[in-house]
Amino acid sequence: MTATTFRIGGDLGVRRLGFGAMQLPTERGPAREASLRVARRAVELGVTLIDTAHLYGGGANEELLAEALYPYADGLLVTTKVGVARSAESGEWGLDGRPEVLRDQVENALRRLRVERLELLQLHRIDPEVPLADQLGALRELQTAGKVGRLGLSEITVAELDEARAIIDVASVQNRYSLLDREHESVLAACEAAGIAFLPWRPVAGAASGASAAAAEITAVADELGATPAQVSLAWLLDRSPVVLPIPGTARIDHLEENVAAADLRLTPAHHDRLDRLDDLGRPGRPAERA
Template sequence: MTSTMFHIGGDLGVQRLGFGAMRLPTEPGPDRQTSLAVARRAVELGVTLIDTAHLYGGGANEELLAEALYPYADGLLITTKVGVARSGPAGEWKLDGRPEVLRDQVDQALRRLRVERLELLQLHRIDPELPLADQLGVLREMQAEGKVGRIGLSEVTVSELDQARKIIDVVSVQNRYNLLDREHEPVLTACEAAGIAFLPWRPVAPATTGATAEIAAVAAELGATHAQVALSWLLDHSPVILPIPGTARIDHLEENFAAAHLHLPPTHLDRLNHLSERA
């Protein structure tokens, strides 16, 4: 039976099927009210891992989650990401791993999320213009200061993960990955070997390839949806995978969460496992 729990860093227990908050509208109005309701419904359904980032509205997404969920339920982990800032020539978003920027974004996240410590903080992207040791060094400093509990990475290669692990204890990796997009399979394998949580972003492949016809067929045979099959496959594929599907609709949220209870028989798994080669 597929385990429903994973302990990030060996001690931070979460339900493996989480929620990505990126798609939640944050502007005032009816859409924001729906966003608040979606976040609250996620927790009601048993979600204990919610992913956000400074990039999502320049912190507006973090503020939304705090408005919806503070004071937080016991065991609820809201993880955020830093390292992208409006520091381009015209104020556009760009990778920015300068230590002072990372420190400022962490302090902002603490204030917006109304917490004294970020139990899991991820570097949104490695800034190629700066030494990796400088970027991870400041995160390690804030960990020592008690502002950060655990540190993860996002969109990294096996080589970058290896380099980072010489500087910090990496407990999570957030890379693009789904049933039809398995470019980062080597990174997943490395995470499995080290017991590192792997949070696939874009966990449900867009229905744009011929291979999706097979997913639709499997879904029809099991009385499920395309998204449920894709998420259930991820949960079955590796015990370190923690999918974080995002949506701004309660019905889609409930549909996604039901994937945790979908059983994929071996024959169906075999059919799905070959799809990335055809995509």
């Protein structure tokens, strides 16, 4: 039977099916109120892993989650990411792994999330303009100071993972990955071998588009199981490896409930065989947005 929980870093237990908060609107008004309800409903449904980042509204998403969920339920992990900043000159977002920027974003995340320690912090992207040792060294210093519990990375290669592991203990990797987009298969394999949590973002991409033979096959499997294409995609991910912790995002409670229910969906060996072959039918193009 597929395990429903995983211990990040070997000791931080969470339910494997999490929630990505990126899509939640944060502007004042009805949309924000709806976002608060979605975040609270996720916890009510038993979600214990929620993903956010400084990039999502320059910290506004972190503040939204704190407003919705603080004081946090026992066992709830809200993980955030740093390393992308808005230029003071152009106003555009870009990679910024300078140690002083990372330290500032961590301090702001602690304040916004109303915690004294971030149990899991991920480097949003590796900045090629800053030595990796400097970026991870700054985060390791924050870890030593007790402000960060565990460290992870996002959108990395196997070579970058190996380099990072020579500097820090890597607890998690957050790469783009789904039933129809398996570009980072080798990274997942490396994480599985090392017991590192693998958080796929955009985990249901293309599943319900109906624009490809692969999407049509997912829909066919879903119809046979009385499920939705998104649920089939999430169930496949949960079965794919015990280190996979999908973080599907939505701003709608009905979609949230649909996603969470995927944890109870059981695929037969025949369904697995059909779905495993779908990567050969073509994968969607690389998305422009960052998770």
